[in-house]
Amino acid sequence: MRKNSLSFQIILRVLLFCIVLGGVIFAIYYYYSRTTIEKTTRENAINLANNTIFRIEEVIRPSEKLPENLAWMIETGALPKDSIQSFLKKLVKNNPEIYASAIAFEPGMFSEEKQAYAPYAYKRGNEIETTDLWSPAYNYFLMDWYQIPALLKTPYWTEPYYDEGGGEALMTTYSVPFYVNENSKKIFGGIITIDVSLDWLTDIVNEVKIFDTGYAFLISRNGVYVTHPSRNFIMNETIFTRAKDQEQPELRKIGRDMIQGVSNLSEITLKDRGHVWVYHRQLPSTKWSLGVVYPHREMYASLRTLNFIILLLSALGLSLLTFFTIRIINWQISPLTKFAKSARIIAEGNFDAPLPVIEANEEMKELHDSFAFMQKELASYIVNLKETTSAKEKIESELRIAREIQMGMIPHIFPPFPNLPEIDLYASLESAKEVGGDLYDFFLIDERHLCLAIGDVSGKGVPASLFMAVTRTLLRSVADKNRSTAEIVRSMNKTLAINNESNMFVTFFVAVMDIQTGELRFCNAGHNPPVLIKNKKEVSFFNITKAIPIGLFEDFDYTEERIQLETGDQLFFYTDGLTEAEDARENLLGEELLLDVIRKNADATPKKLIESVIQAVAQHVAGHPQSDDLTMMSISYFGNIGKNA
Amino acid sequence: MKSGGLSKIGLVVSLLILLNYFSAGAQGEKITFTPHWIPQAQFAGYYAALDQGFYKNAGIDVEIIHLTANISSFEFLKNGQALVVSSFLMDAVKQRAAGIPLVNIAQFSQHSALMIVTKKESGIDEAKELNNKKLGIWSSGFDDIPLAFMREKKYNIELVRILNTVNLFLMGGVDALTVMYYNEYDQIINSGVDEEELNTFFFSDYGFDIPEDGLYCLEETLHKKKEALQKFVTATMHGWRFAEQNREYTVDLVVEEMNKAHLPNNKAHQRWMLDKILELQKPGNKNVKRGHLLEQDYQRALKIFESSNSEYNKEALLFETFYQPLLQE
Numbered sequence: 019m020r021k022n023s024l025s026f027q028i029i030l031r032v033l034l035f036c037i038v039l040g041g042v043i044f045a046i047y048y049y050y051s052r053t054t055i056e057k058t059t060r061e062n063a064i065n066l067a068n069n070t071i072f073r074i075e076e077v078i079r080p081s082e083k084l085p086e087n088l089a090w091m092i093e094t095g096a097l098p099k100d101s102i103q104s105f106l107k108k109l110v111k112n113n114p115e116i117y118a119s120a121i122a123f124e125p126g127m128f129s130e131e132k133q134a135y136a137p138y139a140y141k142r143g144n145e146i147e148t149t150d151l152w153s154p155a156y157n158y159f160l161m162d163w164y165q166i167p168a169l170l171k172t173p174y175w176t177e178p179y180y181d182e183g184g185g186e187a188l189m190t191t192y193s194v195p196f197y198v199n200e201n202s203k204k205i206f207g208g209i210i211t212i213d214v215s216l217d218w219l220t221d222i223v224n225e226v227k228i229f230d231t232g233y234a235f236l237i238s239r240n241g242v243y244v245t246h247p248s249r250n251f252i253m254n255e256t257i258f259t260r261a262k263d264q265e266q267p268e269l270r271k272i273g274r275d276m277i278q279g280v281s282n283l284s285e286i287t288l289k290d291r292g293h294v295w296v297y298h299r300q301l302p303s304t305k306w307s308l309g310v311v312y313p314h315r316e317m318y319a320s321l322r323t324l325n326f327i328i329l330l331l332s333a334l335g336l337s338l339l340t341f342f343t344i345r346i347i348n349w350q351i352s353p354l355t356k357f358a359k360s361a362r363i364i365a366e367g368n369f370d371a372p373l374p375v376i377e378a379n380e381e382m383k384e385l386h387d388s389f390a391f392m393q394k395e396l397a398s399y400i401v402n403l404k405e406t407t408s409a410k411e412k413i414e415s416e417l418r419i420a421r422e423i424q425m426g427m428i429p430h431i432f433p434p435f436p437n438l439p440e441i442d443l444y445a446s447l448e449s450a451k452e453v454g455g456d457l458y459d460f461f462l463i464d465e466r467h468l469c470l471a472i473g474d475v476s477g478k479g480v481p482a483s484l485f486m487a488v489t490r491t492l493l494r495s496v497a498d499k500n501r502s503t504a505e506i507v508r509s510m511n512k513t514l515a516i517n518n519e520s521n522m523f524v525t526f527f528v529a530v531m532d533i534q535t536g537e538l539r540f541c542n543a544g545h546n547p548p549v550l551i552k553n554k555k556e557v558s559f560f561n562i563t564k565a566i567p568i569g570l571f572e573d574f575d576y577t578e579e580r581i582q583l584e585t586g587d588q589l590f591f592y593t594d595g596l597t598e599a600e601d602a603r604e605n606l607l608g609e610e611l612l613l614d615v616i617r618k619n620a621d622a623t624p625k626k627l628i629e630s631v632i633q634a635v636a637q638h639v640a641g642h643p644q645s646d647d648l649t650m651m652s653i654s655y656f657g658n659i660g661k662n663a
Numbered sequence: 664m665k666s667g668g669l670s671k672i673g674l675v676v677s678l679l680i681l682l683n684y685f686s687a688g689a690q691g692e693k694i695t696f697t698p699h700w701i702p703q704a705q706f707a708g709y710y711a712a713l714d715q716g717f718y719k720n721a722g723i724d725v726e727i728i729h730l731t732a733n734i735s736s737f738e739f740l741k742n743g744q745a746l747v748v749s750s751f752l753m754d755a756v757k758q759r760a761a762g763i764p765l766v767n768i769a770q771f772s773q774h775s776a777l778m779i780v781t782k783k784e785s786g787i788d789e790a791k792e793l794n795n796k797k798l799g800i801w802s803s804g805f806d807d808i809p810l811a812f813m814r815e816k817k818y819n820i821e822l823v824r825i826l827n828t829v830n831l832f833l834m835g836g837v838d839a840l841t842v843m844y845y846n847e848y849d850q851i852i853n854s855g856v857d858e859e860e861l862n863t864f865f866f867s868d869y870g871f872d873i874p875e876d877g878l879y880c881l882e883e884t885l886h887k888k889k890e891a892l893q894k895f896v897t898a899t900m901h902g903w904r905f906a907e908q909n910r911e912y913t914v915d916l917v918v919e920e921m922n923k924a925h926l927p928n929n930k931a932h933q934r935w936m937l938d939k940i941l942e943l944q945k946p947g948n949k950n951v952k953r954g955h956l957l958e959q960d961y962q963r964a965l966k967i968f969e970s971s972n973s974e975y976n977k978e979a980l981l982f983e984t985f986y987q988p989l990l991q992e
Contacts, residue, residue, distance in 0.1 A: 160802050160826040169823070169836040177830060182925065240833060240854035258853045259931035270855075277855045 024354075025347040032343055033336065040332055047328075051321050059317050060283055063297035066226060067310050070234060071301055073222050077115055078214075078303045082173070082192060084113060085210040088121070089196035092207065099128065106139035107146045117141055117185050118213040120151055122158050124168075127198060127207045134158070140213070141185075164209050167193040171206070175304040178216060178244050180253055188216040188244070188253070190304070220245045223308070229316035231291070239305045241273050264289045272296055276307035285314075353382045357389060364389075369397040417452035417480070424453050424483050427490055429460060432625065440533045441468065444624035445651035446632065454647035455482025455524075456593045457490050463499040466534055472545065472651055473526040474593040476567070485522045485569075489514065493528065503528050503541035504578035507568060511543070515572035523569035527591065536583035536655055541576050543568045546597065549590040549613065550581070554621040557613055585657030590616055590627065595646035599635045602642045607635060624652035691722035692891040697745035699736035699754075702729055702920040703928075704936035705845065705876070706749070708771070710916045711909070712902025721894035729924060735804070740765060740881060746888065747880045747895060752961070753807045755879055756968045759985060760975040764882040766987040769896045770956035771903065772876040774943045776844040777808055779864040780851065785838045790864050794818045799825045799837040808871045809841055811967040816869075829854065845939035849932055873964050875943070877956065885987055893989045900954050900990060907941050910934065954990040958982050 020026065088109070091097040097105060106119050118140035128135040136151035136158055151158050158164050167174040176191040191211050198207040219236070223245040226234035236244040241256035251260070257273035260266075272284050279300040287293045293314035300307045356374035363371035373389050376382040425447075432444050445458045455475030463469050471493055475482040489510065496509040506528055514524070527548065529540035544567035547560040565576055583589075592612075599607040615634040619627050628650045635648065698706040709727055712718055718725040728745055730736055736748035737758050750758075752770070759765055779798065781787040787796060800806050802824040813820055823837050829850050832840040842848045844865070852858060866872070878899070880892060906913040914933050921928035944953060951957035961982050968975075978984075 157802070157826075160824060162826075162828055162830045165823075165825065166831055166834050166836055169831065170834060174834070177828075180925075180927075240830070253927045255929045255931075256853050256855070258855050259929040262853070262931040263929070274855050274857075 024351060025344060028347055029340060029343050033340060036336060036339060040336075044328065044332075048321075048325065051324070052318070055317060055321055059295065059312055060297075063283060063295065063310050063312060066228070066234070067297055067299045067308055070222060070226055070310075071299060071308055074219055074301060074308075075303055077218060078301070081113070081115055081212060081214055082303060084109060084116065085119070085192060085194040085212050086173070088119075088210045089194050092121070092196050092210070093198065093204075095199075103137045103139065103148045106137060107148055110139045110141060111146050113212075115214060115218065116212045117181075117187070117189065117215045118211075120211045120213075121196075121208060122151065122164055122211065123208040124206060127205075136208075163191040163193045163211055167195050167209055168206070171195055175239075175306075177238050177240055177242060178253065181213070185213070185215055188220065189213050190216060216244065226310065228310060228312055229319070230313075232294075232310070232312050232316060234308060234310045236301075236306055236308050237273070237276060239277055241277055244306060272298065272309075276300070276309060277305075279305065279307070350379060350382075353379070353386070357385060360389060364393060364396065369393045369400070414452070420453045420480065420483060421449070424449075424487065427487060428458060434460065435462070435468075438468075438533065440656050441531075442624055442654040442656070443652070444628055446628050446649065448632075448644070448648045450595070450644045450646050450648075451479050453480055453483035454478060455486050456595065456647035456649035457486045458591065458649055458651045459490055459493060460651070460653075461494065461497070463497055463530065466532055467499045468531045468533055469493075469497045469528065470531065470589075470591070470651065470653065471526065471528040472548075472591040472593065472649065473524045474545065474595070474647070474649070475524040476522055478647070481520065481522065485514075485524060489524050489526065489568075497528075497530075499530070502578040503530055503539050504576045507541045507543050507576040508574075511568035511570075511574060511576070512572045514569035518569050521570075523567040525567040525593075531583070531653075531655070536585070536587070536657055537580060538583055538589075539578055539580045541565075541578050543576060546592060546594055548592070549616055551588040551590065551616065551620050552584070553586055554588070555617075557617045557620055559609070559613075583655045583657075585655065588620075588624065588627070588652060588654045591651040592631075593647060593649040595644075595648040596631065596635065596650060598646060599639055599648065600642060600645060601639050605638075607638050611638070624654055627652050691719070691724050692888065693724045693726070694718075694747060694888070694891055694895050695726045695728055695745045696895070697728045697730055697736045697739040697748045699730070699748060699750045699876075701926060702917070702924050703846070703926075704914065704917045704933040705940055707906045707913045707917050707937050707940065708899055708903035710902070710920055711906045711913050712898050714916050715902065715905055717898035717901045717905075718895065721898045723891050723894050723898070725895060725898075737763060737765070737879075740879065746884050747878055747892065749876050749878055751805060751875045752873055752877055752956075752964050753967065754804060755877065756964050756980065756985075757807070759979055760968065760972065762976075762979075765879045766882055766885055767956055767985055768878050768880055768885065768892060768987055768989045769899070769954050770874055770877040770986075771899075771954055772874045772940075772943045773946050773949055773951060773953075773957070773960075775808065775865070775867045775872050775875060776939065776943055777805070777866045777871070777875075778842055778844055778848065779809070779839050779866075780832075780842050780848060781839040781862045781864075782835075782856070783860055783862055787838060788862055790816065790869065791818070793820055793839055793864075795820070796838040797821045797823050797836075799823050799832055799840040801841065802826060806841075807967055807971070808866050808873060811970050812866060812869060812871060814970060845936045845943070849935045853929075853932055871963075871967070872960075873967065874956065874960050876940075889989070893991070896954070896989045897991060900992065903941070903944065906937065910937055910941075913937060952992060954992060955988055956986050958986075961986065 102121055106121065109119050110116055118138060120136050120138040122136035123132070125133040134152040137148060138151045139146055139148045163176045173192065173194045176193065178188055178190045181187055181189040191213050193209045193211045196207050196210050197204045223234045223236050233247045235246040237257050238244055241258050242253060243251040243255055243257070246252055257276065258270050261270035261273060266289065268286050269288070272286060275282050276298045281299040283295060283297045285293070285295055291313065295312040295314065295317065296309050298307050298309040353374040353376055360371045360373050373386055376386045428447060434443055435441060443460060447454070447456055447458060449456070455478055456473070458472045460468060460470045473486070473489055475485045475489065492510045492513055493506070496506050507526065510526070525545040526543040527540065527545040529538055531538050542562050543565050547562050549557060549559055551557050562579055563577060566574060597607055597609050597612055615631055616627065619630040622630060631650060696709065698709065713725060713727065728739065730739060735754070736745070736750050737754070739745035740748045741763060755765060755767060779793065787793060798820045800809060800822050823831070825831055829840060829847050831837055833851065833854055833856070840847070842851070851861070878896060885892060914930050914937055917933045917937070918928050918930060946953065949957050965980060
């Protein structure tokens with residue numbers, strides 16, 4: 019497919035639009051999916067943490083009640099001192115979640131003589147053993163489980179510890195201060211403890227599964243890991259040593275929030291686990307803090323899979339779209355190529371070139387119809403053109419013949435009278451059209467008299483030429499040496515004016531020259547005055563009566579005039595086609611310019627003079643097409659000298 | 664509970680096989696050494712010397728026997744369990760004054776790491792504000808300097824004896840806590856308290872810059888095994904130099920030791936401790952060579968001792984008799 023082809027352009031635009039549209043839809047879909055996932059994950063994280071904490075608290079809360087109740091029993095004297103050991107034994111036996119329990123007395127509080135006494139019941143296998151915790155090597159007054167609640171006078175969950183002696187398990191101790199009434203005064207009596215194994219707690223937290231690698235973890239009040247998927251963290255690391263080790267101050271920030279009891283959802287990129295979400299909440303009882311970790315990657319794993327599928331489907335869809343668009347467009351516009359071929363064939367002249375068959379495309383049908391119409395119109399036009407052309411050719415050939423006939427009517431052999439040395443004559447007629455309405459003529463009426471005539475029929479073309487032929491024939495028939503030129507004109511006028519339906523007329527100048535004397539009689543019927551060249555230098559128009567052209571009024575009275583020519587004089591006759599020759603800017607040649615040209619060539623022979631004038635006209639019009647017939651005639655009179663010589 | 668923490672390890676000693684028994688019978692003279700605390704980076708130089716074979720190469724067979732917080736290393740010296748022990752200078756002075764014929768054969772620490780830490784929220788911003796406040800202090804000793812400080816300043820401070828955790832302080836049971844900069848101070852930080860939230864009072868800033876960790880043996884042992892002891896001291900010095908140049912590797916050694924003793928541990932804390940211990944070994948502005956005891960420091964320690972013990976055998980506590988340097992550097 020060529021780059022500039024219509025189908026390529028359409029497909030490119032369709033594809034671009036589809037991609038942009040798809041991209042926008044995808045972006046919106048992705049944004050909302052992400053937001054939904056984030057919202058769901060947030061809710062899940064909170065629910066998960068809350069559920070887990072609830073499950074832990076379900077065990078811890080009832081356990082807390084045991085030492086608290088025991089404290090109340092001692093305070094109220096409900097528990098006799100001698101049955102303390104057996105009571106503790108029962109308590110440990112009946113509460114499977116408790117590993118051991120102790121009542122540690124302040125110095126002298128159990129009895130005056132006992133500076134330290136801490137009866138302690140603990141599980142050993144299936145048995146419950148009792149002992150006194152106190153020994154010189156085990157000064158319980160300095161132990162956290164005793165010292166901290168004793169000083170703070172408040173219950174205290176110890177930091178978790180690994181009990182290697184008996185429980186062989188991760189333990190924590192819950193310590194509750196108790197008081198005794200002495201002389202109706204409440205005096206601090208010591209600490210009651212229960213030891214709780216954390217195995218069940220570890221199990222609960224470890225049961226939390228989040229995607230593939232997400233997890234829950236628990237840290238103590240000091241940030242020590244109590245549970246964590248990395249087992250070597252437990253009891254070794256605090257969240258703060260991890261933060262220091264990994265150089266991640268933001269982890270320390272989360273840790274501080276956790277131990278300070280802040281519930282929050284934080285985002286962090288752990289160097290060993292990547293980008294994760296951490297939601298944390300404090301356990302109300304122990305003040306430890308649970309964190310649930312959502313790996314970012316896995317949170318969006320389903321979205322990524324979906325994205326992949328969507329992108330894959332989009333790519334497939336686009337490919338199919340491209341494929342079918344190409345097919346459809348090519349199918350739809352394939353007639354265009356055929357039309358182009360047909361057009362070329364038609365252009366070569368074969369109007370019957372077959373057009374492509376269009377079935378279901380309205381635009382193409384229209385094009386087809388237009389083509390068919392064009393074919394039909396062209397064919398009929400060409401037929402018309404052929405007819406017109408042949409008619410025109412016929413007319414042209416007839417005109418050509420008419421011209422030959424017309425030209426045959428005027429003398430065109432020069433010099434015309436080689437045996438008359440008295441005169442030298444030359445004439446020229448150039449029709450603007452094939453046939454023209456100008457005429458000139460000269461003939462000898464007898465041995466002494468030469469008749470000269472020049473005329474210009476109104477209008478042009480065939481009518482003018484016919485009128486000219488009539489005029490010329492009339493002249494030849496009425497010219498008579500006994501008649502004056504005026505009579506000749508009158509006679510011609512009368513004849514032409516009768517039956518002149520088309521109101522044509524002709525300006526006409528006729529002269530009869532006496533070759534021997536040089537006398538020139540002439541009559542002018544509305545024609546341009548001829549030019550008289552005296553002595554080969556003085557040039558002037560005839561000063562004559564113009565009168566009206568012949569053929570208009572049958573009774574018009576024309577008059578004859580006469581001048582005497584001297585030896586060497588020359589006459590120049592012309593029609594208005596000469597003085598009115600136009601250049602491209604419609605400037606006429608004019609009479610002055612004509613006189614100038616004649617003056618410059620005053621000593622030229624008639625032929626030379628006429629050629630010079632023709633040249634001057636050509637210069638003046640500079641290629642502008644000739645609009646009127648151009649006719650000139652010139653005669654030199656040499657008198658009797660020529661004959662004598 | 665009854666066996667929690669260090670008490671359990673009390674009598675458990677961690678035995679380290681230091682010699683390659685199939686190497687051609689080069690079993691040298693046996694030296695048992697007991698550091699004055701549980702395995703930690705405080706004793707990294709000994710572990711490094713052992714690991715790198717510095718002792719073996721010197722032709723001695725060194726065994727490190729650890730004790731617990733509850734017993735003094737001098738007990739091991741007295742009952743013959745250890746030929747050489749490490750201890751604080753102040754404790755050694757007290758022991759010699761009490762008639763134990765021990766001598767200092769090397770002094771690795773040159774400065775005091777002892778300090779008092781308070782939470783800023785307690786409002787104790789100056790040392791004098793410790794007056795009439797509760798101060799947590801170890802029950803196992805190491806209290807001579809704080810007590811001397813209190814006497815000198817005439818502060819009335821309520822002492823609360825503690826074992827070895829910082830929990831009481833974290834829980835607000837005491838206003839201030841005596842700590843070692845290289846150990847408990849970092850534990851507090853590692854429990855989520857920021858340094859900016861703490862005020863610190865270094866005893867060294869109050870004229871109590873008493874050196875701490877040194878090596879001790881009985882006079883009799885010095886006479887009998889001077890050459891072996893000399894090798895021990897020199898190889899140990901190499902061990903410290905190695906530790907200084909290979910801190911990460913040494914921290915791994917320490918962690919290994921702690922794991923053997925089933926002690927909770929982490930690298931972040933041991934790294935901190937190693938850095939601080941090595942810092943304490945540098946003489947700084949003191950005119951003394953590494954590994955040696957400066958007489959002025961000894962006299963200052965003696966003065967502190969005198970401030971609470973007016974009558975003692977002055978002859979026994981002459982610097983020349985107390986200090987028998989074996990380090991040939």
